[in-house]
Amino acid sequence: MIELKSVSKTFDDKEVLKSISTSFLPGQTNLVIGQSGSGKTVLMKCIIGLMTPEKGEINYDGRNLLNMNRQETKMLRREIGMLFQNSALFDSLTVLENVMFPLNMFSNMRYKERAERALSCLDRVNLHDIGHLSPAEISGGMKKRVAIARAITLKPKYLFCDEPNSGLDPKTSIVIDQLIKEITQEYNITTIINTHDMNSVMENGDNIVFIHEGKLEWNGSKDKIITSSNKKLNDFIFASNLFKKVKNIEIGLMEDEG
Amino acid sequence: MSALNKVGEYTLLMQKVLTRPDRFRETCKQIVREMNNLGVSSIIIVLIISFFIGAVITIQIRLRVDNPMLPKYTTGLVTRDILLLEFSSTIMCLLLAGKVGSNIASEIGTMRITEQIDALDIMGVNSANFLILPKIVGLVLFSPILVIFSMIIGIVGGYMVSIFTDLITTDNYLYGLQTFFVPFYIKYSIIKTLVYSFLIASIAGYYGYYVKGGSLEVGKASTDSVVMSSITILIADLVLTQLLLT
Numbered sequence: 102m103i104e105l106k107s108v109s110k111t112f113d114d115k116e117v118l119k120s121i122s123t124s125f126l127p128g129q130t131n132l133v134i135g136q137s138g139s140g141k142t143v144l145m146k147c148i149i150g151l152m153t154p155e156k157g158e159i160n161y162d163g164r165n166l167l168n169m170n171r172q173e174t175k176m177l178r179r180e181i182g183m184l185f186q187n188s189a190l191f192d193s194l195t196v197l198e199n200v201m202f203p204l205n206m207f208s209n210m211r212y213k214e215r216a217e218r219a220l221s222c223l224d225r226v227n228l229h230d231i232g233h234l235s236p237a238e239i240s241g242g243m244k245k246r247v248a249i250a251r252a253i254t255l256k257p258k259y260l261f262c263d264e265p266n267s268g269l270d271p272k273t274s275i276v277i278d279q280l281i282k283e284i285t286q287e288y289n290i291t292t293i294i295n296t297h298d299m300n301s302v303m304e305n306g307d308n309i310v311f312i313h314e315g316k317l318e319w320n321g322s323k324d325k326i327i328t329s330s331n332k333k334l335n336d337f338i339f340a341s342n343l344f345k346k347v348k349n350i351e352i353g354l355m356e357d358e359g
Numbered sequence: 360m361s362a363l364n365k366v367g368e369y370t371l372l373m374q375k376v377l378t379r380p381d382r383f384r385e386t387c388k389q390i391v392r393e394m395n396n397l398g399v400s401s402i403i404i405v406l407i408i409s410f411f412i413g414a415v416i417t418i419q420i421r422l423r424v425d426n427p428m429l430p431k432y433t434t435g436l437v438t439r440d441i442l443l444l445e446f447s448s449t450i451m452c453l454l455l456a457g458k459v460g461s462n463i464a465s466e467i468g469t470m471r472i473t474e475q476i477d478a479l480d481i482m483g484v485n486s487a488n489f490l491i492l493p494k495i496v497g498l499v500l501f502s503p504i505l506v507i508f509s510m511i512i513g514i515v516g517g518y519m520v521s522i523f524t525d526l527i528t529t530d531n532y533l534y535g536l537q538t539f540f541v542p543f544y545i546k547y548s549i550i551k552t553l554v555y556s557f558l559i560a561s562i563a564g565y566y567g568y569y570v571k572g573g574s575l576e577v578g579k580a581s582t583d584s585v586v587m588s589s590i591t592i593l594i595a596d597l598v599l600t601q602l603l604l605t
Binding site: 149151174175176177178179181183186187189190191192202203205206207 | 382384469470475481
């Protein structure tokens with residue numbers, strides 16, 4: 102479990118995160134949503150440790166990240182998997198070498214064992230026989246899946262995904278969403294996904310945190326988000342006509358049931 | 360103030376780079392890869408440039424130093440000393456700063472803007488050490504080979520002038536090469552190249568590592584790294600010459 106207590110971050114006198122407190126449970130896909138510039142990327146960077154908040158606590162299963170020394174932080178990072186917006190695969194390595202990379206750096210396995218583990222991770226994300234290709238030779242969706250495979254090679258306890266659907270077609274987006282959800286449940290990982298894709302929210306939102314102008318504005322599940330009365334949240338999710346229609350249908354159904 | 364900031368940033372980066380690698384085995388693999396990428400791939404250009412510059416220096420010296428008071432072997436002697444003392448180390452490294460330095464800065468800069476460096480950091484890898492140290496070690500280890508090749512081929516270039524033109528006889532050229540030979544000049548040239556290689560790889564690594572923005576900034580970082588490496592090499596040349604030859 103990752104628990105945030107009154108996390109605040111300031112840039113040049115501008116408060117980007119305003120005393121955010123929430124918790125992200127294992128086995129759940131936790132989504133952080135919000136408009137561009139709302140502070141969700143800064144929040145994720147603070148949770149990962151790429152930025153340091155001025156105030157607050159970030160507890161990884163009771164271990165406060167902000168009180169850790171360099172060695173403890175290093176050890177914690179080995180429990181973290183990260184899926185970047187543009188996959189961030191290493192261009193100079195093949196797909197298999199990319200997936201093997203964390204094992205090469207942090208495990209004492211022999212080459213054969215490392216290769217077997219990497220291949221099993223590639224199988225898990227439904228990629229077969231592409232280990233010899235370079236990242237430039239595969240599609241955007243495949244890159245995301247390779248990045249997921251790389252993120253799970255060390256069996257992480259925490260998985261962070263930054264805009265996992267950006268640049269993908271709707272069908273591939275759903276495949277990636279489902280894959281993240283399955284892996285989260287299978288390995289009982291605490292997964293935090295940064296997104297503004299409402300399809301993702303409705304597919305994966307076990308726990309949704311809505312950030313508006315650096316403040317935690319709403320927290321709940323995908324079942325409650327459509328019927329929420331929070332104005333700022335409604336302005337955000339019903340910006341598209343599609344979701345306005347979804348809301349009307351949902352309300353209609355509730356009235357029929359009532 | 361900005362220059363001082365950069366010196367400070369460079370020093371702090373070098374503190375991170377010059378530490379014990381997380382995985383020695385992986386770093387060794389990277390070093391071998393970099394020796395190939397940065398060193399072996401530069402051999403052809405070094406050989407071509409050294410051959411022609413050696414030939415041109417021989418012709419120029421023969422034409423400019425045309426004094427009956429000077430012995431006939433002067434051309435060979437001066438060509439040898441120019442090649443050993445300055446060309447094969449300083450001028451060759453200025454060329455390498457262009458080829459290798461821009462390569463390093465753009466490679467690391469692209470890794471920065473595509474979040475590959477963030478990926479390393481999040482995994483708990485010392486990204487500066489993992490990316491820059493192998494490049495520094497690879498180039499520093501391979502550069503003496505490039506210097507020696509450059510010296511030999513430069514002298515061969517001059518020798519070809521003595522064979523294919525009637526400006527100087529082969530005997531005079533070869534005699535000039537052997538006259539007043541100081542073996543320390545070779546050591547001096549290699550020492551200078553080791554320092555220059557460190558400067559090229561570390562400065563280019565610094566510019567690439569701290570890129571912010573997109574492809575335009577990567578291009579700018581690449582150019583800045585070449586300019587800064589070249590200036591630093593010239594300053595180091597002055598200091599090392601003063602220290603080692605006086």
